[in-house]
Amino acid sequence: MDVLLSRKLRILADAAKYDASCASSGAPKRKAGRDGLGSTTGAGICHAYTPDGRCVSLLKILLTNYCLYDCAYCVNRRSSNVKRAKFSVEEVVTLTVEFYKRNYIEGLFLSSGIIKTPDHTMEEMLRVAKSLRQEHQFRGYIHLKTIPEASPWLIEQAGLWADRLSINLELPTADSLAALAPEKSGPSIRGAMAQMHERIVEAKEEKRRFSPAGQSTQVIVGADATTDADVLRTSASLYGAYKLKRVYYSAFSPIPDSSAILPLKPPPMQRENRLYQADWLLRYYGFGVEEIASGGEEGMLDLAVDPKLAWALKNRGQFPVDVNTGSREMLLRVPGLGARAVDRIVSARRHTNLRLADVARLTSSLKRARAFLTATDHHPRAQLDAAALRERLVEKPQQLSLFG
Amino acid sequence: MMADSALRHVVLSDGADLDGFRRAVRALASARVSPDAVVFMTGAAPDLFGDSFAADAPPVALPKGVGALIASVVCHRDPERYALLYRLVFRVLNGERALLEVPSDPLVHRLDLMARTIRRDLHKMHAFLRFRRVAGEEGERFVAWFEPDHFILEATAQFFIDRFRSLDWTILTPVGSMRWDRLSLVYGPPAAREDAPAGDRFEEGWRDYYESTFNPARVNPKAMRAEMPKKYWRNMPEAASITALIREAPGRMAGMIDREATMPAKRKPERALEAMWDQEPKTLAALNAVIAAAGPLVPGATQAVPGEGPVGAALAFVGEQPGDQEDLQGRPFVGPAGQLLSRALREAGIDREAAYLTNAVKHFKFEERGKRRIHAKPTAGEVKHYRPFLMKELALVRPRLVVALGATALLALSGKALPVTKVRGPLRLDDYDGYVTVHPSYLLRIPDEAEKRRAYAAFVDDLSRINAMVA
Numbered sequence: 004m005d006v007l008l009s010r011k012l013r014i015l016a017d018a019a020k021y022d023a024s025c026a027s028s029g030a031p032k033r034k035a036g037r038d039g040l041g042s043t044t045g046a047g048i049c050h051a052y053t054p055d056g057r058c059v060s061l062l063k064i065l066l067t068n069y070c071l072y073d074c075a076y077c078v079n080r081r082s083s084n085v086k087r088a089k090f091s092v093e094e095v096v097t098l099t100v101e102f103y104k105r106n107y108i109e110g111l112f113l114s115s116g117i118i119k120t121p122d123h124t125m126e127e128m129l130r131v132a133k134s135l136r137q138e139h140q141f142r143g144y145i146h147l148k149t150i151p152e153a154s155p156w157l158i159e160q161a162g163l164w165a166d167r168l169s170i171n172l173e174l175p176t177a178d179s180l181a182a183l184a185p186e187k188s189g190p191s192i193r194g195a196m197a198q199m200h201e202r203i204v205e206a207k208e209e210k211r212r213f214s215p216a217g218q219s220t221q222v223i224v225g226a227d228a229t230t231d232a233d234v235l236r237t238s239a240s241l242y243g244a245y246k247l248k249r250v251y252y253s254a255f256s257p258i259p260d261s262s263a264i265l266p267l268k269p270p271p272m273q274r275e276n277r278l279y280q281a282d283w284l285l286r287y288y289g290f291g292v293e294e295i296a297s298g299g300e301e302g303m304l305d306l307a308v309d310p311k312l313a314w315a316l317k318n319r320g321q322f323p324v325d326v327n328t329g330s331r332e333m334l335l336r337v338p339g340l341g342a343r344a345v346d347r348i349v350s351a352r353r354h355t356n357l358r359l360a361d362v363a364r365l366t367s368s369l370k371r372a373r374a375f376l377t378a379t380d381h382h383p384r385a386q387l388d389a390a391a392l393r394e395r396l397v398e399k400p401q402q403l404s405l406f407g
Numbered sequence: 408m409m410a411d412s413a414l415r416h417v418v419l420s421d422g423a424d425l426d427g428f429r430r431a432v433r434a435l436a437s438a439r440v441s442p443d444a445v446v447f448m449t450g451a452a453p454d455l456f457g458d459s460f461a462a463d464a465p466p467v468a469l470p471k472g473v474g475a476l477i478a479s480v481v482c483h484r485d486p487e488r489y490a491l492l493y494r495l496v497f498r499v500l501n502g503e504r505a506l507l508e509v510p511s512d513p514l515v516h517r518l519d520l521m522a523r524t525i526r527r528d529l530h531k532m533h534a535f536l537r538f539r540r541v542a543g544e545e546g547e548r549f550v551a552w553f554e555p556d557h558f559i560l561e562a563t564a565q566f567f568i569d570r571f572r573s574l575d576w577t578i579l580t581p582v583g584s585m586r587w588d589r590l591s592l593v594y595g596p597p598a599a600r601e602d603a604p605a606g607d608r609f610e611e612g613w614r615d616y617y618e619s620t621f622n623p624a625r626v627n628p629k630a631m632r633a634e635m636p637k638k639y640w641r642n643m644p645e646a647a648s649i650t651a652l653i654r655e656a657p658g659r660m661a662g663m664i665d666r667e668a669t670m671p672a673k674r675k676p677e678r679a680l681e682a683m684w685d686q687e688p689k690t691l692a693a694l695n696a697v698i699a700a701a702g703p704l705v706p707g708a709t710q711a712v713p714g715e716g717p718v719g720a721a722l723a724f725v726g727e728q729p730g731d732q733e734d735l736q737g738r739p740f741v742g743p744a745g746q747l748l749s750r751a752l753r754e755a756g757i758d759r760e761a762a763y764l765t766n767a768v769k770h771f772k773f774e775e776r777g778k779r780r781i782h783a784k785p786t787a788g789e790v791k792h793y794r795p796f797l798m799k800e801l802a803l804v805r806p807r808l809v810v811a812l813g814a815t816a817l818l819a820l821s822g823k824a825l826p827v828t829k830v831r832g833p834l835r836l837d838d839y840d841g842y843v844t845v846h847p848s849y850l851l852r853i854p855d856e857a858e859k860r861r862a863y864a865a866f867v868d869d870l871s872r873i874n875a876m877v878a
Contacts, residue, residue: 009615013618052630105607106536106570133702154795159795163704350508
């Protein structure tokens with residue numbers, strides 16, 4: 004590969020890596036036509052993993068890391084002294100197509116620093132997407148970062164070419180945004196999210212394609228004083244109002260050439276991990292934000308145990324749950340039972356009485372679950388109320404997979 | 408029929424012999440052979456050791472999930488796979504039809520685990536296989552070498568065809584190979600690593616990407632290995648970087664933390680910042696250039712059809728979308744409906760040249776029927792795609808009264824779907840004083856002549872009122 008292109012790629016991949024999202028899921032199933040390239044299976048594929056445990060699914064790059072904005076948490080802010088580069092539209096298209104042909108990637112995740120104007124930047128990004136779809140008949144995945152300060156007609160176009168759109172909320176409160184990201188504004192971000200949401204819903208009803216894999220966002224955790232409970236309240240309101248597919252949490256991590264107004268110490272990675280677990284409880288386990296928050300102290304989640312276990316330990320009166328008769332809703336609240344395990348339990352118990360050995364075949368986390376459930380041949384008795392239960396179930400300190 | 412208890416020997420081909428197993432199951436099931444009375448073997452020549460089956464045994468009707476489970480588990484390397492599967496089939500056919508709904512059953516559990524292993528193997532092959540390009544006389548070819556754990560080569564074929572249909576590719580593995588020549592797939596013999604090309608000119612760039620997307624502040628090799636075990640590394644070009652990335656991470660991390668926050672090297676670019684917020688198109692010409700560059704947001708269309716008329720016009724007429732003639736000429740209201748509108752305007756005393764005429768949707772949406780291009784109504788979502796253009800356009804023209812011609816224009820202007828017949832007449836439209844009436848093409852479509860005349864007269868009446876409102 005061309006040396007200059009290689010150098011740009013290094014700079015612009017490095018500059019893009021602080022965006023946590025790499026998902027290639029949710030697109031409708033597509034196949035390459037006779038002259039086309041690419042497909043989507045619906046589920047997304049991770050083509051490699053880097054030694055930080057993160058999945059490499061999309062070619063995640065910036066069009067340029069030159070930027071007129073000055074967001075304190077961002078490595079690419081205009082006042083930072085990092086190396087700068089800019090791809091041409093054709094270069095991004097070439098990299099995407101050639102990487103795709105070699106089965107390195109599922110598609111492209113394109114974002115950009117703001118050059119000249121938000122509109123100019125967004126128009127360049129759209130040229131990449133249109134060239135891939137129209138000139139190369141590209142059927143792989145495209146995720147476009149939308150610039151909320153760009154004119155509304157550009158958002159109307161972006162969804163026609165992208166599988167997913169996203170706008171980063173960045174900071175959970177308006178005050179933090181004003182302090183750390185002076186060029187951004189909460190209302191314009193939410194306005195753009197609302198516009199995309201409306202269009203996504205209409206297109207689905209009309210059986211047309213507009214950002215078919217929905218929209219997502221990212222919140223930086225630990226760059227300001229917001230509590231976990233407030234972060235989760237923000238997420239719940241976004242899931243409710245705009246039906247976001249995902250809220251990504253990015254623990255603020257040290258960046259080269261960091262700004263003087265940021266905290267010196269990064270938050271523990273475990274905090275990010277707990278927020279993801281809590282987010283999961285919000286979306287798939289029927290928990291409310293206040294319930295999740297009640298498992299921790301003063302609005303912060305318990306770092307030593309996962310949020311479902313933390314809630315159960317403080318609500319032992321609601322347990323044990325009988326695997327043979329308990330409701331689906333309550334089974335979902337048993338620590339160690341995932342949604343899949345619960346489905347399997349509900350299916351199996353229609354045909355047989357479940358003993359503990361049966362449950363062991365239906366979940367891989369029986370150790371955590373057994374104190375909270377009863378089976379035909381099992382009752383936790385005093386185990387459930389033992390003061391030492393929490394002690395016994397605390398995870399050994401170790402570095403955790405963040406995206407496992 | 409009596410149950411048959413003599414010991415049977417079933418010999419199947421090496422690999423995933425789904426057809427052979429299916430034939431055996433038909434014969435065994437029709438003779439109601441107990442699973443304890445069957446020995447499955449692979450690889451040997453069937454005529455030497457195997458029992459022969461009647462080829463005409465009837466198909467066995469199995470619940471849907473069972474067939475899928477069989478297709479998956481036969482790919483497993485476990486020599487017991489056929490025996491376990493036959494045991495499942497036998498139980499399903501003998502009173503336990505819903506057996507798969509009992510995932511806690513030890514046999515179902517074991518087969519589930521085997522199926523999960525196969526799913527993972529398939530998924531990893533889809534994910535970790537790397538093609539290398541070979542330049543040839545007939546264009547480029549792509550060749551990959553991969554070592555799957557199980558007999559899944561054939562089960563991955565459709566995935567690679569769907570994805571790389573227009574490429575000429577070959578996948579080589581130790582247990583077989585396959586080649587797609589853009590038209591058909593051919594399976595071939597086992598291959599060796601040396602049969603694949605040794606490198607590719609994009610691999611270095613891919614490694615550049617892999618190294619750069621890694622964040623040394625979050626190093627976690629255990630999580631990486633859980634998803635990408637070492638056994639795959641030797642066939643993945645990027646894996647050569649892993650050792651150094653892990654070794655150097657703590658140093659890079661410490662470097663970032665130790666380094667004090669630096670002072671910005673550049674002054675605040677005041678003029679660039681001012682220019683950044685000044686991005687809005689300031690003239691109709693500038694806006695129309697933006698619309699033309701956007702390309703059609705509906706299927707069809709030769710070109711964008713911009714509005715026409717003077718800035719500051721007292722009246723702005725908004726129609727639905729350009730028609731066939733408008734699309735070809737690039738001007739609004741020049742087809743039959745436009746001519747009718749001109750006539751009605753004249754009769755109402757409105758100077759067409761002094762008014763501003765435009766459409767809610769800027770491109771002609773149509774369906775082809777033979778040689779004719781038939782108008783297709785834009786959906787509500789499509790109308791909304793164009794709404795920001797329309798609102799900006801009106802903001803530049805600044806009319807005193809906006810006339811919505813028909814339902815689509817009304818939707819575009821008000822943002823809501825309203826029935827024209829109910830709100831016909833003066834109506835506030837977004838930030839504008841407005842007036843709602845029918846679209847002239849509606850008049851053209853009325854079949855009854857008397858009715859058509861009445862409707863036309865009503866339309867001219869509307870226009871006269873409109874004229875009086877801005878007089």
